[in-house]
Amino acid sequence: MEPIPRKSELPFHSEMAPRTQAPTNRTLLRSVPADEMHDLLCVGFGPASLAIAIALHDAMDPALSRAASGSFKPKVCFLERQKQFAWHSGMLVPGSRMQISFIKDLATLRDPRSSFTFLNYLHNKNRLIHFTNLGTFLPARMEFEDYMRWCAQPFENVVSYGEEVVDVVPGSKTDGVVDYFVVRSRNAETGEISSRRARKVVVALGGKAKMPPGFPQDARIMHSSKYCTGLPNVLKNESAPYNIAVVGSGQSAAEIFHDLQRRYPNSRTTLILRDTALRPSDDSPFVNEIFNPERVEKFYQLPQEERHARIAKEKATNYSVVRLELIEEIYNTMYLQRVQNPDESTWQHRILPERKVARIEHHNPAHRMRIHVKSVNDDASDGKEVLEVDALMVATGYQRDAHEQLLEQVCGLRPVGQTAWAPGRDYRVELDGGKVSAGAGIWLQGCNEKTHGLSDSLLSILAVRGGEIVDSVFGDELAGKTVQDTRLRAML
Structure with a gap:
C-alpha cells in the first residue's frame, strides 16, 4: 500500500529475492495492547508509513535528535492489509532498475546519519564496495525492495499485518468535541473485525489499480x-x-x-x-528539481488554477x-x-x-x-x-481516492460547507475546531497531488515528508511540551 517511484511499479522466481537481516539498531517505538488508546495509528504500512516510522524512531534517538529526551514514548500502531511488507511485488520485473537515485531513500535526505539509509543497508549486507563498483546511482528495483523490507523488519512489533482497515469513525466526545477516532479493521484470515482507538490517524493507502x-x-x-x-x-x-x-x-x-x-x-x-x-x-537535472522536497512548499502556495496548469505541463516527467x-x-x-x-x-x-x-x-x-x-x-x-x-x-x-470511502463517516467533522478533504501544508486535513479536539487529527499521504505536486505519490520526498509528519503529529511532545500546553496554545 504504498506509493510508487516515478511511475514504476516479486520476481517470477522467489529465489531472486535476497534474504533480509534487521538493521543493527532496534526500533525505539513501543507496541501496546490493541485496546489501549494510541497516540498515532497509521493505516497502511508501505513506503510512506515506513518513512514515518523511521523518522519517528530517529526523532526519539538521542544520538540523532537534541529534542529526544527519552521520556516521550508514544503508543503507535500500523495496520497493513498484506501479510508481510512488500513493495509492488507484482512489478519487480527481472532486470528492472529504479528511476530515482538511491540517495532518495527513506532517510538520507532527512538525516544521512540515520541507520536506515540505503548505504547503511549495503554496509550491513557487505555489498557497499561491490555496489560502488557498479558506478550507478540506480539500484535494481529488486534490491531496493529488499532494502525497504530490511528497514521494515525492526518495526514488526508495532505493525499488525493481515489487517484491512474498513473505516474510521469518530470516537466518543469530551467536553462536547471528538477527542479520538476509532479505526476498524478486518483480519484477512479470520474475517474478525477489530477496533482500535487513536487520537491521531495517518491514512497512507497507496494506489488502487x-x-x-x-x-x-x-x-x-x-x-x-x-x-x-x-x-x-x-x-x-x-x-x-x-x-x-x-x-x-x-x-x-x-x-x-x-x-x-x-x-x-x-x-x-x-x-x-x-x-x-x-x-x-524527462529526467534531466533541471527538470528533475521539481521533485526536490522544497518544491512542495512552492507548489502548495500556488493558486488552484496554476497548480492544475503546472501538473499538466510537468506530466512528461512521470x-x-x-x-x-x-x-x-x-x-x-x-x-x-x-x-x-x-x-x-x-x-x-x-x-x-x-x-x-x-x-x-x-x-x-x-x-x-x-x-x-x-x-x-x-x-x-x-x-x-x-x-x-x-x-x-x-x-x-492507479487511482488514489481510497481514503474517500474509508473516511466517509467522519465527513461530518469537516468545516461547514466544505465538500472535500482539504489537507494543509503539513498534510493534516482541516476539521471543525468546534467538533474535534486540537489533540485529535487526521493526516493524508500519497493522495495529495492536486495540492502538493507530482512528487506526492513518489519515493522522492518520503524521507523529508516522514520527518514533516512526525513534527506535525508529535512536535510539541518531542520538544517536551505537555498535552495541556498544546491545548492552551490552540485556544489562544
Whole structure:
C-alpha cells in the first residue's frame, strides 16, 4: 500500500529475492495492547508509513535528535492489509532498475546519519564496495525492495499485518468535541473485525489499480500490478506459443512488453497504445528539481488554477512516459524484425499506436479472448482489427481516492460547507475546531497531488515528508511540551 517511484511499479522466481537481516539498531517505538488508546495509528504500512516510522524512531534517538529526551514514548500502531511488507511485488520485473537515485531513500535526505539509509543497508549486507563498483546511482528495483523490507523488519512489533482497515469513525466526545477516532479493521484470515482507538490517524493507502471502464471481469485480464505474481498462474508453460496483449504507453507497459519476450520466448506479443509512439521521460537535472522536497512548499502556495496548469505541463516527467534506454532496446527488437521481414502484420512482436480497445469478447477458459482494436480517431467503427489472446495485461495506472470511502463517516467533522478533504501544508486535513479536539487529527499521504505536486505519490520526498509528519503529529511532545500546553496554545 504504498506509493510508487516515478511511475514504476516479486520476481517470477522467489529465489531472486535476497534474504533480509534487521538493521543493527532496534526500533525505539513501543507496541501496546490493541485496546489501549494510541497516540498515532497509521493505516497502511508501505513506503510512506515506513518513512514515518523511521523518522519517528530517529526523532526519539538521542544520538540523532537534541529534542529526544527519552521520556516521550508514544503508543503507535500500523495496520497493513498484506501479510508481510512488500513493495509492488507484482512489478519487480527481472532486470528492472529504479528511476530515482538511491540517495532518495527513506532517510538520507532527512538525516544521512540515520541507520536506515540505503548505504547503511549495503554496509550491513557487505555489498557497499561491490555496489560502488557498479558506478550507478540506480539500484535494481529488486534490491531496493529488499532494502525497504530490511528497514521494515525492526518495526514488526508495532505493525499488525493481515489487517484491512474498513473505516474510521469518530470516537466518543469530551467536553462536547471528538477527542479520538476509532479505526476498524478486518483480519484477512479470520474475517474478525477489530477496533482500535487513536487520537491521531495517518491514512497512507497507496494506489488502487485502475482498469478501463467496460473491461470484463476475467482472470486472464489483469492489471500490471499483478504481472509477476498473477500472470505465471494463468500462463504456466513458459515455452508455449501464447498470444499476449498489453495496453498502456508508460514505463510499466513497456517493461511488461519487453519482459514478455524473454519470459515467453515463443509467444506473440502486442502493445496497444493511444499515443502515436512511446515517449521518453524527462529526467534531466533541471527538470528533475521539481521533485526536490522544497518544491512542495512552492507548489502548495500556488493558486488552484496554476497548480492544475503546472501538473499538466510537468506530466512528461512521470505519466505515460518510458526511460529512453528501454525505448531504445524495444526499438532495436522491432528493427531486427524489420530486417528479417518487412511485413509488420506478421511480426512476432507488434506495437499498435493510436489504437484503443473497442470491446472484448471473452469465452470460456478453453478459448482465447477476442479483442477488437480500433483507431482512437475512429468513433464510428466497432473495431477494424481483432486480436485473439490468451492474456491481456492492463497498465493504465492507479487511482488514489481510497481514503474517500474509508473516511466517509467522519465527513461530518469537516468545516461547514466544505465538500472535500482539504489537507494543509503539513498534510493534516482541516476539521471543525468546534467538533474535534486540537489533540485529535487526521493526516493524508500519497493522495495529495492536486495540492502538493507530482512528487506526492513518489519515493522522492518520503524521507523529508516522514520527518514533516512526525513534527506535525508529535512536535510539541518531542520538544517536551505537555498535552495541556498544546491545548492552551490552540485556544489562544
